[in-house]
Amino acid sequence: MIAFLLAQTIAITGGTVYPVSGPKIDNATVLIQGGRVTAVGTNVAIPAGATRIDATGKWVTPGLIDGAGQMGLREISAVQGTNESTLRGNEVAASFNVAEGINPASTLIPVTRIEGVTTTLAVPNGDLIWGQAVLIDLDGSTIEAMVAKSPVAMVADLSEGSKGAGGSSRAGAAQRLRRVFNDALEYARRRSDYSRAQIQQLAAPAADLDALLPVLRGQLPLIVIANRRSDIETALRIAREYKLRLILAGAAEGWEIADKIAAAGVPVLVEPMDNIPSYDALDIRYENAGLLARGGVKVSLMETQTENSRNLRQQAGNAVAYGMTWEQALRAVTLSPAEAFGVATQYGSLEPGKVANVVVWTGDPFEFSTGVEHVFIRGKEIPLRSRQTELLERYRTLPPKY
Amino acid sequence: MRHLSAALLLLGLAAGCASAGARQAGSTAPAPAQASAARGAAPDTLTSVDRPQYPSTYQRHANPPVVIRNATIMTATGQEIQGGSILFSGGRIVAVGATVDAPADAVVVDGTGKWVTPGVIDTHSHLGVYAAPSTAAESDGNEATNPVTAEVWAEHSVWPQDPQIPLAIAGGVTTIEVLPGSANLIGGRSAILKLVPARSVQEMKFPGAHYGLKMACGENPKRVYQNRGPSTRMGNMAGYREAFIQAEQYRRRWDKWNKDRTGDAPQRDLKLESLAEVLRGNMFVQNHCYRADEMVQMLDLAHEFGFKIRSFHHAVEAYKIADILAREGTAVSVWADWWGFKEEAMDGIHENAALVQQAGGRPVIHSDDASGIQRLNQEAAKAMYYGRRSGIQVTRDQALRWFTANPAWVLGLDSIVGTLEPGKMADVVVWSADPLSVYARALQVYNDGWLVYDRNDPAHQPKTDFSIGRQP
Numbered sequence: 001m002i003a004f005l006l007a008q009t010i011a012i013t014g015g016t017v018y019p020v021s022g023p024k025i026d027n028a029t030v031l032i033q034g035g036r037v038t039a040v041g042t043n044v045a046i047p048a049g050a051t052r053i054d055a056t057g058k059w060v061t062p063g064l065i066d067g068a069g070q071m072g073l074r075e076i077s078a079v080q081g082t083n084e085s086t087l088r089g090n091e092v093a094a095s096f097n098v099a100e101g102i103n104p105a106s107t108l109i110p111v112t113r114i115e116g117v118t119t120t121l122a123v124p125n126g127d128l129i130w131g132q133a134v135l136i137d138l139d140g141s142t143i144e145a146m147v148a149k150s151p152v153a154m155v156a157d158l159s160e161g162s163k164g165a166g167g168s169s170r171a172g173a174a175q176r177l178r179r180v181f182n183d184a185l186e187y188a189r190r191r192s193d194y195s196r197a198q199i200q201q202l203a204a205p206a207a208d209l210d211a212l213l214p215v216l217r218g219q220l221p222l223i224v225i226a227n228r229r230s231d232i233e234t235a236l237r238i239a240r241e242y243k244l245r246l247i248l249a250g251a252a253e254g255w256e257i258a259d260k261i262a263a264a265g266v267p268v269l270v271e272p273m274d275n276i277p278s279y280d281a282l283d284i285r286y287e288n289a290g291l292l293a294r295g296g297v298k299v300s301l302m303e304t305q306t307e308n309s310r311n312l313r314q315q316a317g318n319a320v321a322y323g324m325t326w327e328q329a330l331r332a333v334t335l336s337p338a339e340a341f342g343v344a345t346q347y348g349s350l351e352p353g354k355v356a357n358v359v360v361w362t363g364d365p366f367e368f369s370t371g372v373e374h375v376f377i378r379g380k381e382i383p384l385r386s387r388q389t390e391l392l393e394r395y396r397t398l399p400p401k402y
Numbered sequence: 403m404r405h406l407s408a409a410l411l412l413l414g415l416a417a418g419c420a421s422a423g424a425r426q427a428g429s430t431a432p433a434p435a436q437a438s439a440a441r442g443a444a445p446d447t448l449t450s451v452d453r454p455q456y457p458s459t460y461q462r463h464a465n466p467p468v469v470i471r472n473a474t475i476m477t478a479t480g481q482e483i484q485g486g487s488i489l490f491s492g493g494r495i496v497a498v499g500a501t502v503d504a505p506a507d508a509v510v511v512d513g514t515g516k517w518v519t520p521g522v523i524d525t526h527s528h529l530g531v532y533a534a535p536s537t538a539a540e541s542d543g544n545e546a547t548n549p550v551t552a553e554v555w556a557e558h559s560v561w562p563q564d565p566q567i568p569l570a571i572a573g574g575v576t577t578i579e580v581l582p583g584s585a586n587l588i589g590g591r592s593a594i595l596k597l598v599p600a601r602s603v604q605e606m607k608f609p610g611a612h613y614g615l616k617m618a619c620g621e622n623p624k625r626v627y628q629n630r631g632p633s634t635r636m637g638n639m640a641g642y643r644e645a646f647i648q649a650e651q652y653r654r655r656w657d658k659w660n661k662d663r664t665g666d667a668p669q670r671d672l673k674l675e676s677l678a679e680v681l682r683g684n685m686f687v688q689n690h691c692y693r694a695d696e697m698v699q700m701l702d703l704a705h706e707f708g709f710k711i712r713s714f715h716h717a718v719e720a721y722k723i724a725d726i727l728a729r730e731g732t733a734v735s736v737w738a739d740w741w742g743f744k745e746e747a748m749d750g751i752h753e754n755a756a757l758v759q760q761a762g763g764r765p766v767i768h769s770d771d772a773s774g775i776q777r778l779n780q781e782a783a784k785a786m787y788y789g790r791r792s793g794i795q796v797t798r799d800q801a802l803r804w805f806t807a808n809p810a811w812v813l814g815l816d817s818i819v820g821t822l823e824p825g826k827m828a829d830v831v832v833w834s835a836d837p838l839s840v841y842a843r844a845l846q847v848y849n850d851g852w853l854v855y856d857r858n859d860p861a862h863q864p865k866t867d868f869s870i871g872r873q874p
Contacts, residue, residue: 078621078744108742276772277565278535282872307742314780317840366840368783371791388741388751392792395757398725 009033010379011046012360015055020062020335021349030060032356035379040350053374055360061330062350063118063357063377064365066309067269067337068249068302071120072102072109072136072146077307085125091165092180094208094215096131098124099150102143108307110386113138115310116365116372118357119148119347123155123223128165128173129180130155132211133223135341137357139377148355152341153221154212158231158238159250160280174234176203181242184209184216221245221342223269227252227281236264247340249302252281255288258295267298267340272319274304289332290323300337301329317366329366456557458607460596463852467491469504470832473513477822478520478806480799488518490828493851498822511846517837519802520822521576521829521849522778523809525688525735526715526768529567530560530580530595530603534772540564544583545590549627550645552615553672554590556580560603563866566772571597571855571864573776574831574844577608579813581715584618584690585626587641591676592616592688594813598849599864612814614712615680617642619691619700620746639699646707649677686712686814688735692746694722701730713812715768716740718750724761733812734758735768738781738788755782755804756789756796766812767804778805783838801838 084101132151166173338348592614741750810820
């Protein structure tokens with residue numbers, strides 16, 4: 001459960017508030033009490049003793065949510081000892097939950113949150129079934145204090161990257177995924193046979209099959225990495241067959257079949273600035289996010305480079321430059337990912353009852369000219385300091401201040 | 403999330419590509435007229451051979467005069483002209499100003515609400531040598547078979563049909579330096595290219611441009627050669643020194659023969675030929691180097707052998723030695739915000755370029771990346787605004803120069819490209835909005851006066867051979 005020990009009453013006044021759940025409100029107050037947003041509007045009674053934050057001339061939005069990356073799981077990509085995201089040698093790692101690999105002391109966390117990203121996914125990495133992703137708020141001295149939801153999704157790969165687990169074939173990967181799903185269902189029906197060893201060998205250990213049952217019951221979303229149009233269609237097909245709560249990630253060629261994705265009601269996570277063709281996605285293009293949104297798809301944006309998760313707002317700005325509306329893009333980094341991950345009752349907008357992840361910006365959050373003035377995570381104001389701001393202060397004038 | 407599955411692979415590739423180089427300061431850039439005349443010309447007189455070597459066959463594309471009217475023109479010479487006009491003809495900028503007379507046959511472009519800048523220049527690209535799609539078959543950037551491969555030339559790897567090239571053009575890029583990767587201490591010669599559709603790299607080679615020599619510090623060479631050496635940073639230093647000691651002798655032998663012309667010419671050695679050109683100041687050292695302390699070591703190396711490092715590349719810790727870099731006259735080609743992907747990149751900060759500028763140095767925003775090269779204007783904007791918010795004074799013109807005039811200097815081409823001034827090559831970008839805004843897109847890109855890209859006209863959106871005939 002989320003702890004709100006340090007939370008207090010804060011009134012952010014006078015700003016232009018973008019609740020995301022509704023139209024912007026000029027000269028509005030956002031009231032935070034007990035770590036939650038308790039009121040938003042132009043007619044909010046501010047309790048005596050509240051800490052007032054003057055946001056006149058500023059923009060106020062929900063904290064940004066990056067539905068990607070290995071925040072807390074990866075300190076230095078090239079240093080293997082600091083990487084916790086992969087359960088090696090396990091192609092069907094469904095029972096692998098990354099939460100206990102998260103390092104709350106990671107230097108990446110302050111670097112990221114002071115740029116307005118308050119919540120991220122921590123995603124496992126792997127072969128066919130990567131494991132369980134968790135959603136974390138970027139504040140807290142313990143793993144328990146950071147975790148917003150665990151697991152928040154199962155992660156599987158049907159892109160080129162999964163072929164190794166499918167005998168070097170996309171068809172093999174899809175068929176293996178079905179075998180695992182079928183065996184999980186079989187296992188669920190015949191647990192007693194399994195414990196008496198009166199069942200043929202299953203496609204994965206019991207722990208992994210067990211972990212898949214919430215996915216197969218439609219309780220836990222399944223994020224599937226798929227970029228080629230035909231792989232996206234395979235993911236949609238498998239999701240139909242097993243009645244899964246599918247989230248597509250990558251979806252580089254999704255713009256070609258936006259209508260099908262929209263009809264299936266499947267949300268997608270896309271990275272707008274990723275437009276370099278590969279054999280996994282020859283038709284990748286800058287306009288993907290905009291075309292998907294125009295086609296009625298529920299689009300969330302992501303920045304997959306963990307150390308630069310802070311560039312989520314640049315991703316959003318580019319999505320606008322290449323076809324999304326500004327309002328769609330803001331939703332795609334706040335409420336839409338919250339909805340996709342099933343946490344929209346708590347995250348993604350400024351509404352009474354929501355977790356008070358709030359950012360005060362000097363202007364349009366997507367513009368380079370805009371800076372962050374205040375960040376609140378669960379109602380607690382975050383000091384705008386990181387290892388990088390400390391380096392700046394040390395070397396601002398030379399010789400440095402040792 | 404394709405990056406999630408590919409992240410480690412890409413990381414390895416990025417690390418493998420990260421490279422640097424520096425050029426010899428004091429070399430004089432060819433004047434525009436010389437540059438045009440240099441087409442197919444013999445190399446500099448002091449080289450060890452007097453035969454033409456893979457000459458540029460670049461030819462300016464015939465095109466009518468163009469006048470862009472009523473735009474905001476950022477010249478990269480300190481001016482931002484509201485409602486200004488620019489005329490170019492015959493591949494040269496003719497006039498820039500509030501009012502410009504144009505000949506009757508000039509194509510008139512309405513620049514209302516648009517911005518105009520010089521063409522974008524990237525000092526650090528691997529386009530063509532690490533082509534897309536990324537496969538082993540197209541991985542031609544690192545001759546990782548020996549720590550010193552000064553004998554290889556990037557141009558011999560460049561694939562002009564790399565589908566990443568049109569993407570970079572659509573980002574306003576008109577000139578690039580293609581470098582070998584950073585696996586090696588000395589990775590080979592760079593290729594300096596006009597970014598235009600072409601059948602061969604020779605048709606892209608910037609006429610008269612000085613070659614760069616790619617050198618690399620730190621983690622990459624010692625990782626790649628950990629079993630045979632160098633396996634340490636001190637091993638790296640010994641490797642550079644050994645190579646330049648050989649080059650000094652080679653240079654002496656050839657300089658003597660060039661002067662006396664008696665007896666048999668010394669035997670050519672391609673590796674030492676490149677290094678001797680660095681010692682003569684004819685080739686510019688472009689030096690991949692992240693850490694401040696290593697950059698200082700490399701400056702000492704340059705002093706030992708009497709060459710200049712033209713630019714450090716990546717240089718995420720340049721801000722720690724900004725005073726020394728300014729004093730040395732060495733530019734830094736940096737990212738706005740890459741950090742943390744490897745140990746030597748841990749101390750990268752947003753204010754790096756701004757602090758180098760403040761100290762009187764010469765910052766360049768480079769890409770080292772087929773994605774980032776499409777948005778060098780955005781990266782410069784990011785670096786400028788972070789600097790400003792930290793109280794470091796950076797002007798819009800300075801930030802513009804980070805991806806135009808300063809990289810032109812790093813390539814020794816600053817008298818030819820990099821600003822909008824009469825006489826300069828007509829490399830011109832028309833932007834939909836302020837180029838320092840995230841929402842700006844390049845609408846038109848002129849390279850040497852040729853409309854090489856027009857966002858609103860499919861007839862001017864070049865596609866590579868690779869990209870045609872594929873059905874979405």
